[in-house]
Amino acid sequence: MRKRISWAILAILIASLASRLEAQTFELRGFLREWLKAFTLSPNGYDLLESRLKLELLSTMGKKTAFRSLLYYSYDGVVKKGAWDFKEAYLDYYSDIVDIRFGKQIIAWGKADEMNPTDILNPQNLTNITEDKIIRKIGLLALKTDWKLYDFVLTLIWKPEFEYMRLPEYGSRWAFFSLPGLDELPSPSLPENKLKNTEWAFKLSRTVSLFDFSASYFDGWDSIFTPEFVFEPPLGKLVLKRLLFHRTKMLAFDFAGSVSSVGIWGEGAYFRTEDNEGRNPFIKNPYFQYVLGADYTFGANIKANIQFFQEIITKIDDDFEEAAEKKIISKLGLGIPLEQALTCRIEKKFGPSEAHRVEIFGIYDLKHQGILFQPKLSFSPEDSISFEIGLILFDGKKEFILGRFKKNDEIYLKCTYSF
Amino acid sequence: MKKIIILFLIISGILLALGTNRGTAQEKLTADQIMHRVDSRPIPKDLTAEMAMNLIDRKGQVRQRTVKTLRMGDDKQIMWFLLPADVKGSSFLRISYEDREDDMWLYLPAFGKVRRIASHTKKGNFMGTDFTFEDLGDRKLGDYAYRLVKEEKVGEKSCWVVESTPNKGVSTDYSRIVSWIWKDEYIPLREEFYDGSAALRKVMTMELTQLKKYWVPKRVLMEDLKAAHKTAMIFDKIDVDTGLSEKIFDTSSLTRIY
Numbered sequence: 254m255r256k257r258i259s260w261a262i263l264a265i266l267i268a269s270l271a272s273r274l275e276a277q278t279f280e281l282r283g284f285l286r287e288w289l290k291a292f293t294l295s296p297n298g299y300d301l302l303e304s305r306l307k308l309e310l311l312s313t314m315g316k317k318t319a320f321r322s323l324l325y326y327s328y329d330g331v332v333k334k335g336a337w338d339f340k341e342a343y344l345d346y347y348s349d350i351v352d353i354r355f356g357k358q359i360i361a362w363g364k365a366d367e368m369n370p371t372d373i374l375n376p377q378n379l380t381n382i383t384e385d386k387i388i389r390k391i392g393l394l395a396l397k398t399d400w401k402l403y404d405f406v407l408t409l410i411w412k413p414e415f416e417y418m419r420l421p422e423y424g425s426r427w428a429f430f431s432l433p434g435l436d437e438l439p440s441p442s443l444p445e446n447k448l449k450n451t452e453w454a455f456k457l458s459r460t461v462s463l464f465d466f467s468a469s470y471f472d473g474w475d476s477i478f479t480p481e482f483v484f485e486p487p488l489g490k491l492v493l494k495r496l497l498f499h500r501t502k503m504l505a506f507d508f509a510g511s512v513s514s515v516g517i518w519g520e521g522a523y524f525r526t527e528d529n530e531g532r533n534p535f536i537k538n539p540y541f542q543y544v545l546g547a548d549y550t551f552g553a554n555i556k557a558n559i560q561f562f563q564e565i566i567t568k569i570d571d572d573f574e575e576a577a578e579k580k581i582i583s584k585l586g587l588g589i590p591l592e593q594a595l596t597c598r599i600e601k602k603f604g605p606s607e608a609h610r611v612e613i614f615g616i617y618d619l620k621h622q623g624i625l626f627q628p629k630l631s632f633s634p635e636d637s638i639s640f641e642i643g644l645i646l647f648d649g650k651k652e653f654i655l656g657r658f659k660k661n662d663e664i665y666l667k668c669t670y671s672f
Numbered sequence: 673m674k675k676i677i678i679l680f681l682i683i684s685g686i687l688l689a690l691g692t693n694r695g696t697a698q699e700k701l702t703a704d705q706i707m708h709r710v711d712s713r714p715i716p717k718d719l720t721a722e723m724a725m726n727l728i729d730r731k732g733q734v735r736q737r738t739v740k741t742l743r744m745g746d747d748k749q750i751m752w753f754l755l756p757a758d759v760k761g762s763s764f765l766r767i768s769y770e771d772r773e774d775d776m777w778l779y780l781p782a783f784g785k786v787r788r789i790a791s792h793t794k795k796g797n798f799m800g801t802d803f804t805f806e807d808l809g810d811r812k813l814g815d816y817a818y819r820l821v822k823e824e825k826v827g828e829k830s831c832w833v834v835e836s837t838p839n840k841g842v843s844t845d846y847s848r849i850v851s852w853i854w855k856d857e858y859i860p861l862r863e864e865f866y867d868g869s870a871a872l873r874k875v876m877t878m879e880l881t882q883l884k885k886y887w888v889p890k891r892v893l894m895e896d897l898k899a900a901h902k903t904a905m906i907f908d909k910i911d912v913d914t915g916l917s918e919k920i921f922d923t924s925s926l927t928r929i930y
Contacts, residue, residue, distance in 0.1 A: 282757045311929055319929035347928055349919040361784035387784050399924040406924050458923075460775060465788050465923075509788045514843070516790030550792040605729030605901060606800035636735050636756040671757040 277315065282672060283307040290383075290665040301665075302330035319345040325388070340392040352399040357392045360410065362456065362469065363520050364509040366598060367614075368562050370522040370542035370586040371469060371505040374410065374454060376476035378419040382427065382589070383645055383663070391416050405459045412452040415444055417498065418477045426661055429590065429654065441478040441496035450474075454503075464510030471503040475526065475585050479536055499527045499536055501585055516548040516558075524585055531568030534577055540566045542586040546596075553601070560596045562587070590654050593619040608633040616655070623649025623656050641667040703818035703834050706853055711813045713858045716886050716912035719743040722754075723907050727801055730900035737799065740930050746810050748921040752930040759799065763926040768810035773843070776805055779926035786923050795845045802874065802894040802903040806844060815842045821850065826861045829854045846873075857887050873898055883912055 283306065290301040305327040312320045322342040328335040343356025363369030367386065377389040394414040400407040421427035423438045444450040452473030459466055478496035485492045505522035521543035528536035541564070548558035564586070569575045579590070600612045609632050616625040629643030645663050649656030701709075725737040738755035746768065753762040761781035768774045776789040794805040816836040824833050831852040838844050847870050852862040859880065867873040874896050881890040892905040 282760060284757070313929060321929055345929060347925075349917045352924055352928070359784060363785065364788075385782070387782060390784075401919050401922060401924065406922065460923075462772070463775070463791075511788075511790035511792070514790075514792040516788075516792065548790065548792075550796060554796060556793070556796075602800075605731075605733065606727040606735050607797055608735070608800060637758055639758070 278311070278313045280311045281308065282311070283309050284669050284671040286667060286669045288665065288667045290663050292660070293662045293664060294660050304328045304330065317347050319347075321345070323392075340390075350401060354397040355395075357394050358397065359387070359390045359392050360395065360397060361387075361390075362505075362507075364465070364507045364518040365520045365544040365546055365560060366558055366596065368544050368560060368587060368594075368596060369520060370544060370562075371503070371507055371520050373471060373476075373503060373522075373585045374412070376416050376418040379429075379589075380419055380421045380427065382421075383665075391419070405457055408454075408456040408458070410454045410456075412454075412473065415450070415452070415474055415498075416476065417441060417443075417474075420477070427658070438480075439493070439496060441498065444474060444498055462510075464508055466508045467506070469503070469505045469507075471501075471505075473501065474498045475501045475537075477585075481535060501526050503585065514549065517546070519543065519545045522586055529568075531570065531574075534574070538566050538568045538578055540564055540586075555599065555601045557597070557599045562591065562594045562596070564592050591616075591618055591620075595619060618649060618653065618655050621650055621653040621656070623647070623653050625655055637671045639667075639669045639671075641665075641669075701820075701832075703820040703832075706820065706832050706834055706858070707813060707816075707818050707836070709858045710853055710860065714886065715745060716743075716884075716888070717745060718914060718916035719888065719910065719912050720914060720916070721907045721910040723751075723905050725801055726902075726904040726906070728902045728904065735800070737801075742916060742920065744916060744918060744921060748918070749808070750921055750925060752928070753799070754930065761929075762799070763928075764798070764808075765921065765923060765926055766809060767921060770812070774809040776809070777923050777926060786926050791843060802896040802899070802901055804845065807876075807894070811836075811849075815839055815844075816849075824852065826852050826854070829856070829861060831855060831861060859887055871898075881910075883910055886912055888912065 286303075286305045286307070288301060288303040288305065290303075305325055307323070307325050310320075310322045314320070320343070323340045325338040325340060326335065327338065339357070341356070341358050343354050343358045346353040360374040361372060362374060363372040374395075375390040375393055377386070378384075378391055379389065382389075393412055393416050395410055395412045398409045400409070420429060452471070454469065454471040454473070456467050456469035475498060478498055481494045481497050482491040483494045484490070502525045503522050504525070505520070507518070507520040509516070509518040511517065521541070523539070523541045525539045526537050527533075529539050531538045542562070544560055544562045546558055546560035548556060550556050566575070566578050569578065579592070595617045596615065597617075598612065598614045600610060602608075602610050609630075611630050612628070614627040614629075618624070624647070626646040626648075627643060629641055631639060631641045633639040643665055645661075645665070647655050647658040647662060649659070651657055651659070720740075720742050723739045723741055725739060727735040727737070736755065737753060737759060739751050739753055741749065741751045743749045748768070749764075749766045751764045753759045761779075763779045765777045766774055767776075773791065774794075776794065777786050778789055779786045789805055794809070796804060798805050798808055816838055819835045819837070821833040821835050824831055831854055834851050834853055836849045836851065838846065838848075845867065846865050847868055848866045850864040850866075851860040853859070854861050857880075859878075861878050861880075863876040864872055865874040865876070874894060876892065876894045878889055878893075879891040880887045882888075888907070888910055889905070890907055893902060894905075895902045
């Protein structure tokens with residue numbers, strides 16, 4: 254019901270604006286991308302041969318109104334299966350006091366590079382974690398308003414629609430976890446379709462001297478389910494009953510600026526879960542995640558950044574509980590189970606018009622000595638054509654996430670034509 | 673006789689008054705005075721334009737960018753990239769201040785986020801052009817020491833040649849900048865940029881056009897002599913003093929659709 258009302262409002266808005274016949278521009282653009290991936294340790298020739306078409310429609314109606322829609326079609330040549338992915342369709346209204354965006358959209362929060370504890374407004378499709386983050390994100394119906402109040406910008410967001418994280422298929426190559434004796438997961442129980450179950454958030458931003466600051470608050474659902482177990486006496490063990498979602502509140506803060514020649518940034522988010530007393534072993538205790546980073550440009554225009562990430566779970570009573578908490582994947586924030594990590598990115602652009610790029614990105618799991626190493630080379634001989642070749646390498650102990658994916662080391666090639 | 677003398681004095685006075693503001697050859701201005709007049713010359717309250725940026729490499733291959741730009745005085749500028757397809761949606765905002773370095777932000781659709789451009793990044797090239805982020809910013813009058821080198825013509829226009837050397841503590845990639853300032857309008861028509869080793873690194877030349885009571889850029893060419901690469905900015909659909917709102921020069925505008 255909520256969804257139908259929202260779509261009806263959007264349709265009425267579009268119709269009323271279109272009827273004024275002030276459409277000045279229509280533009281269709283996108284890309285066609287071929288992505289070939291081969292697992293280095295796999296007996297198969299290649300693991301993924303994906304063709305992806307991106308179609309983006311843009312229209313401005315006068316100076317104050319615009320419309321945008323974005324969808325993808327991807328075809329996997331290995332499993333011979335295609336799928337549409339309708340990402341965004343929204344209407345914008347611009348004024349001196351407020352900018353309004355209503356419709357299916359992706360909202361990006363946070364200042365850090367790739368690891369953003371505060372970027373929780375859109376769940377992600379994690380069935381392929383090597384996909385670009387902007388494509389992994391799932392578009393959601395939302396009303397977003399940016400109010401310009403003197404030197405501040407106040408962003409208010411209302412999300413009537415709920416979506417959850419898409420995890421890799423249980424037991425598959427990219428699965429995050431496994432439960433002994435369990436072959437597949439049941440479908441999760443979604444929150445009831447009621448107004449009180451909608452989500453909302455706000456963010457207050459300001460620039461002071463050479464720094465951007467913002468403080469934000471979110472009241473919504475943890476987009477990763479929590480398994481609920483019951484004890485079955487006949488079996489004498491715990492049995493998975495269902496998958497549930499729980500409410501979580503987030504209080505967050507971020508900043509970005511520079512000191513002398515060094516850029517610095519930080520993001521921190523406190524998540525207050527439903528188990529704020531730390532009593533329910535199946536719901537994650539309240540936890541805190543933060544990232545601190547810095548970047549610098551060396552000679553020959555080589556840019557490097559380094560980040561430190563940490564998660565702190567509160568209200569832990571003993572070692573047993575600590576071990577159990579870490580196994581609960583239900584978590585906003587980063588989403589993937591890391592407790593303490595370092596990331597590093599080194600990049601250099603080169604060639605005419607700096608059209609080519611070489612880059613190395615890495616994550617080091619400080620707690621469990623796991624590593625993700627990702628070098629790549631991008632080459633663009635012409636505007637609109639680009640090639641990217643790279644490696645994605647994992648290493649670490651099998652019990653932890655980066656080591657678990659060791660068998661997924663891969664080499665890939667992407668060819669993209671933009672139009 | 674008396675009437676002739678009075679008439680002569682009146683006419684001389686009028687001619688003298690007209691000549692003062694133009695800084696004619698008869699008036700000797702110091703380098704500081706010249707640059708002060710460059711900094712305080714009348715400029716449009718606001719300006720809108722579409723700009724084609726042609727990036728030309730050593731083989732003559734051209735990559736083109738099309739940009740919509742809005743300016744408020746010299747202090748605020750916002751740009752949205754319209755073409756080609758792979759940069760469309762990218763945008764840039766600059767806000768300049770009297771007493772500190774400029775704030776700059778860049779929005780790249782591939783990341784979906786607005787990024788502040790840190791000080792060290794300002795020395796990097798803007799979107800693959802020969803203009804650095806620093807070049808797009810506003811040079812502060814008090815950051816440089818000035819020296820009048822000579823007088824010379826650029827085409828038919830008489831110019832002062834002024835050398836600007838950054839003061840100690842000023843963060844810049846250039847050891848000095850030499851500017852050819854058009855005497856009639858106090859606008860730089862040509863600038864030479866010297867790098868840290870005092871070698872000539874880049875040359876900028878500007879062609880102007882008159883719009884209402886202002887002289888505005890029509891074409892700006894920046895040549896990077898070391899990289900053998902050029903960027904030509906060609907301005908089109910220029911309009912001035914249209915009553916732009918100051919509120920559009922905000923980071924929230926970077927994600928607007930144009």
